[in-house]
Amino acid sequence: AQKVTQTQTSISVMEKTTVTMDCVYETQDSSYFLFWYKQTASGEIVFLIRQDSYKKENATVGHYSLNFQKPKSSIGLIITATQIEDSAVYFCAMREFSSGSWQLIFGSGTQLTVMP
């Protein structure tokens, strides 16, 4: 079975700085997809960015980018120029095909606090 691990429980940074959140994963699949989701204080979970395992280029969307290190089974999320509204819980996830259905396996989340 696949596994996703986020070891950082919480991170605090100053506004306008860059932060990296770690995520490592385990899989037997040769091709896979990795995702990062954000859960705001209201509880809303939104998709941020994804990485295809067969792509060497790191994905970038707005001020989010990924540091994909396939040999290390690592997919870090980088947020540049952080803003107060980036304060949230960030989840790393991997897509798994199980029992005839695509499912997401989530990490335990990292609470990010951006301070003014």
Place this chain on the structure above:
Amino acid sequence: ETAVFQTPNYHVTQVGNEVSFNCKQTLGHDTMYWYKQDSKKLLKIMFSYNNKQLIVNETVPRRFSPQSSDKAHLNLRIKSVEPEDSAVYLCASSSTRDTYAEQFFGPGTRLTVL
């Protein structure tokens, strides 16, 4: 507006009662899910439902059952709630036609069992 909608937002009940939560998606997706998020924010898949095929996480107690009238609706019924059922229940949907099968989430239903 296309999204995933859940009702109610909150529900407080007593041990042993039956509860039912509703989920509707207007994204045209063919797969829907229920997740449980505990007080530590851990997200666990409970069910996925696609083309009338139900996939159940084997750790889910039998008192939980999903109910679907069509591919846009997947409700969750809990037959006799227990204190450990207190959590946020999140509904999501995705499309098997989408290469990435990204999931879109509803706002969640917070259940408190007294």
